[in-house]
Amino acid sequence: xxxxxxxxxxxxxxxxxxxxxxxxxxxxxxxxxxxxxxxxxxxxxxxxxxxxxxxxxxxxxxxxxxxxxxxxxxxxxxxxxxxxxxxxxxxxxxxxxxxxxxxxxxxxxxxxxxxxxxxxxxxxxxxxxxxxxxxxxxxxxxxxxxxxxxxxxxxxxxxxxxxxxxxxxxxxxxxxxxxxxxxxxxxxxxxxxxxxxxxxxxxxxxxxxxxxxxxxxxxxxxxxxxxxxxxxxxxxxxxxxxxxxxxxxxxxxxxxxxxxxxxxxxxxxxxxxxxxxxxxxxxxxxxxxxxxxxxxxxxxxxxxxxxxxxxxxxxxxxxxxxxxxxxxxxxxxxxxxxxxxxxxxxxxxxxxxxxxxxxxxxxxxxxxxxxxxxxxxxxxxxx
Numbered sequence: 001x002x003x004x005x006x007x008x009x010x011x012x013x014x015x016x017x018x019x020x021x022x023x024x025x026x027x028x029x030x031x032x033x034x035x036x037x038x039x040x041x042x043x044x045x046x047x048x049x050x051x052x053x054x055x056x057x058x059x060x061x062x063x064x065x066x067x068x069x070x071x072x073x074x075x076x077x078x079x080x081x082x083x084x085x086x087x088x089x090x091x092x093x094x095x096x097x098x099x100x101x102x103x104x105x106x107x108x109x110x111x112x113x114x115x116x117x118x119x120x121x122x123x124x125x126x127x128x129x130x131x132x133x134x135x136x137x138x139x140x141x142x143x144x145x146x147x148x149x150x151x152x153x154x155x156x157x158x159x160x161x162x163x164x165x166x167x168x169x170x171x172x173x174x175x176x177x178x179x180x181x182x183x184x185x186x187x188x189x190x191x192x193x194x195x196x197x198x199x200x201x202x203x204x205x206x207x208x209x210x211x212x213x214x215x216x217x218x219x220x221x222x223x224x225x226x227x228x229x230x231x232x233x234x235x236x237x238x239x240x241x242x243x244x245x246x247x248x249x250x251x252x253x254x255x256x257x258x259x260x261x262x263x264x265x266x267x268x269x270x271x272x273x274x275x276x277x278x279x280x281x282x283x284x285x286x287x288x289x290x291x292x293x294x295x296x297x298x299x300x301x302x303x304x305x306x307x308x309x310x311x312x313x314x315x316x317x318x319x320x321x322x323x324x325x326x327x328x329x330x331x332x333x334x335x336x337x338x339x340x341x342x343x344x345x346x347x348x349x350x351x352x353x354x355x356x357x358x359x360x361x362x363x364x365x366x367x368x369x370x371x372x373x374x375x376x377x378x379x380x381x382x383x
Contacts, residue, residue, distance in 0.1 A: 001035070001037050001064055001065065001066025001067060001068055001089075001090065001091045002062075002063040002064035002066070002088065002089070002090040002091070003035075003037055003042060003060050003061065003062055003063060003064075003088065003089050003090075004060070004061040004063055004086060004087075004088050005059060005060055005079075005086060005087050005088070005089060006058075006059035006060070006085065006086055007059070007079070007080075007082050007084075007085055007086065007087065008059065008085065009058045009059025010057060010058060010059035010060060010079070011079065011080055012058060012059075012210070013044060013055055013056065013057040013058050013059070014033070014044065014057070014076070014079060014080075015210070016044075016053065016055050016207060016210050016211075016233075017033050017044040017045070017046040017053055017055055018033065018046065018072060018076060019053075019203065019206055019207065020046040020047065020048060020051055020052060020053040020203060020207070020235070021033060021046040021047070021048060021072055022047075022048040022049075027071060027073055029069070029110055029114050029115060029116070030047060030048055030049065030116075031071065031072050031073060032046075032069045032070060032071050032072060032110055032115065033045065033046045033069070033070050033072065034046070034067065034068075034069050034070075034112070034115045035057070035067065035068050035069075035070060036067045037060075037062045037064075037065045037066055037067070038062065038065055039062060039065055040062060041056055041057075041060075041062070042056070042057040042060045042062065043055070043056060043057065044056075044057050045115070045118055047116060047118055049238075050197065050199060050200055050237070050238050051199075051200045051203050051204075051235065051236060051237050051238070052118045052119060052235070052236045053207065053233070053234070053235045053236075054118065054233070054234040054235075055232055055233045055234070056232035056233070063088070063090075064090070066091060067112045068091045068096060068109050068112065069109055069110035069111070069112055069114065069115050070096060070109060071107070071108070071109070071110065074107070075096075075107055078098060078105055078107075079098075082098075082100045083100055083101060083103060084100050084101045086100075087099060087100035087101075088100075091109065094108065094109060094111075095107065095108055095109060096108075096109050118236065119222075119224070119225045119227075119236045120234075121220050121227035121229055121234055121236070123222070124220035124221055124222045124225070124227055125189075125191060125220060125221055125222065126189055126191070126218070126220050127161070127163065127188070127189065127191045127194075127219040127220050127221055127226075128163055128168055128185040128186075128187065128188035128189070128191075128218075128219050129185060129186040129187045129188070129216050129217065129218045129219070130168060130183060130185045130186060130216065130217055130219070131186065131215075131216055131217070132208050132211065132212075132213050132214075132215050132216070132217050132230070133213050134183050134184070134185075135168075135183070135208060135217050135219075135228075136205060136208050136209065137181070137183070138168060138170045138181045138183040139159070139170060139201055139204070139205055140205065141170075141179065141181040141334045141361050142159060142169075142170025142171060142172060142179055142180065142181035142361075143159045143170065143172050143179070143198060143201060144172065144179035144330055144331070144334050144363060145172045145173050145174050145177045145178055145179040145363070146158065146159060146172035146173075146174065146198045147174045147198075148198070150199075153242060154195075154197075154240050154241075154242040155173075155195060155240070155242050155243065155244045155245065156173070156174055156175070157197065157198050157199075158172075158195045158196060158197050158198060158240045158242065158244075159171065159172050159195070159196050159198065159201055160172070160193060160194075160195055160244040160247070161193060161194050161195075161196060161219075161226070162193035162194075163185075163188045163189060163190060163191055163193075164182075166184075166185065166188055167182050167183060167184055167185060167188070168182070168183045168184075168185050168188065169181070169182050170183070171244070171247055173245065173247065176324075176327065176365075176366045177327050177331070177363060177364060177365045177366060178247060178250070178363065178364040179331075179334070179361075179362075179363045179364075180247070180251075180361070180362050180363075181360065181361045182359075182360045182361070183360070186216050191221070193244070194221055194226055194239050195239060195240040195242055195243075195244055196226055196237050196239060196240065197237065197238070197240050200237035200238070201237070203235075203237075204228055204235055204237065207228075207233070207235055208228075211230060211233060212230075212231075215230045215231060216230070217229070217230050218230065221239070224238060224239055225237065225238055225239060226239055250350075250364070251362075251364070252343065252345055252349075252350070252352055252364075254345070255316070255343040255344060255345055255352070256316050256317055256344060256345050256346060257288060257314065257315070257316035257317055257318070257319045257343070257344040257345075258314065258315045258316055258341060258342070258343050258344075259288050259294060259312045259313065259314045259315075259341070259342045259344075260312060260313040260339050260340070260341050260356045261294060261310055261311075261312040261313075261339065261340050261342065262310075262311075262338065262339055262340075263332060263335065263337070263338055263339055263340045264338075265310050265311075266294075266310060266332055266340055267329065267332055267333060269296050269308035269310050270284060270296065270325055270328055270329045270332065271329065272306060272308060273296050273297070273298035273306045273308060273325060274298070274325040274326070274329065275306070276298045276299075276300050276303060276304060276305065276306040277298040277299070277300050277306075277325060278325065279300070279303075280300035280301060280303065281300070282324050282325045282326060283298070283322050283323070283324065283325070283368050284296050284297070284298050284322065284323055284324075284325045284328060285297040285298070285299075285320075285321075285322045286319065286320070286321050286322060286323065286351075287318075287319070287320050288312070288314055288318055288319040288320075288342075288344070289314070289318050290314060290317075290318055292311060292312060292313060292314060293309055293310070293311060293312065294309070294310045294311075294312045294314075295307065295308070295309050295310075296308040296310070298325070316344075319344045319346070319347060320347050321344070321347045321348070321351070321367045322367060322368040323351060323365055323367055323368055324365075324368060327365045328351075328353075328365060330363070331353040331363035331365055332353060334361060334363060335353065335354060335355040335361055335363075336355050336357075336358065336361065337355040337356060337357045337358065338356075339355070339356035339357070340353060340354075340355065340356060341353075341354050341355065341356040347367075348367060348369075349367070350364050350365060350366055350367065351364070351365045351367065352364050353365065
């Protein structure tokens with residue numbers, strides 16, 4: 001194999017593949033990139049076992065077709081720090097030779113046969129096709145409530161993908177809250193839902209941010225893998241073999257209280273209350289009165305108290321309840337539009353947070369249990 005490389009263009013493709021390779025720091029077959037040069041194109045392949053990527057390398061002129069498995073350690077920096085805008089890379093007796101101007105570098109490669117066979121989307125069942133920016137947003141907001149670590153049961157650190165009435169639903173829960181983002185697709189089918197791990201989804205987010213945002217992403221799946229494909233790109237994530245809870249059963253179909261609040265004011269108020277309580281209990285007390293005002297209160301023993309009064313438009317009965325400040329803040333920040341709508345079913349019910357203009361994204365937050373003394377104190381007017 002021998003190729004002529006335009007560094008600036010090639011590095012973009014190389015970085016995309018490099019992110020999907022193993023990053024343990026050790027020298028092994030998973031910390032490599034496989035380069036396959038045909039007569040005109042070069043494909044890069046990388047995997048960390050859980051995910052894999054195949055992408056077309058840009059900025060390359062093929063001088064002699066062939067294959068090589070290139071180690072990342074050291075070599076990746078040589079490519080990026082090459083002293084000229086072009087360099088050649090050739091394979092000679094199991095070694096790669098990089099020539100850049102008058103400089104020459106020689107390093108070992110791995111046998112091509114040692115590189116694992118990557119899963120392929122060929123023959124996979126079509127799931128949906130969706131514009132890249134819309135998929136990025138769906139993953140970003142729909143995975144709001146997933147746990148960050150590898151927790152058990154596995155669905156806590158995974159996202160549920162399902163097609164429903166021609167739209168893609170991305171749903172996550174950590175048992176204390178739930179997020180659901182619904183996105184219109186270019187094309188979709190009534191495929192079986194699938195559960196995908198958060199680590200793989202965080203990686204596909206980074207990959208999607210690096211590609212042409214005008215592209216549609218084709219999602220497909222087989223028994224073990226989900227595939228995200230676009231022109232010159234195929235990214236695979238191993239599916240999670242676990243069941244996701246029947247989340248539709250807990251979504252409220254009605255409410256007893258509704259409040260519309262300006263989003264920026266609400267976010268700022270919660271953040272100020274959180275300053276007081278974040279090192280104590282991270283609890284914000286919510287008092288929705290019928291006079292068009294929302295009172296947020298935070299109390300920290302041996303520190304002090306914060307009281308925020310925010311104008312709002314309310315309908316229904318008064319509410320006195322409490323929530324974790326981080327959960328409340330995350331839910332409000334994730335909505336689109338200038339106003340948030342908060343829906344309640346009594347003091348002990350969950351709070352549903354969505355945009356006042358749309359229900360394409362909703363977040364359900366469980367309340368913090370209040371004792372009688374706390375409830376009585378909140379019912380009293382502020383001095």
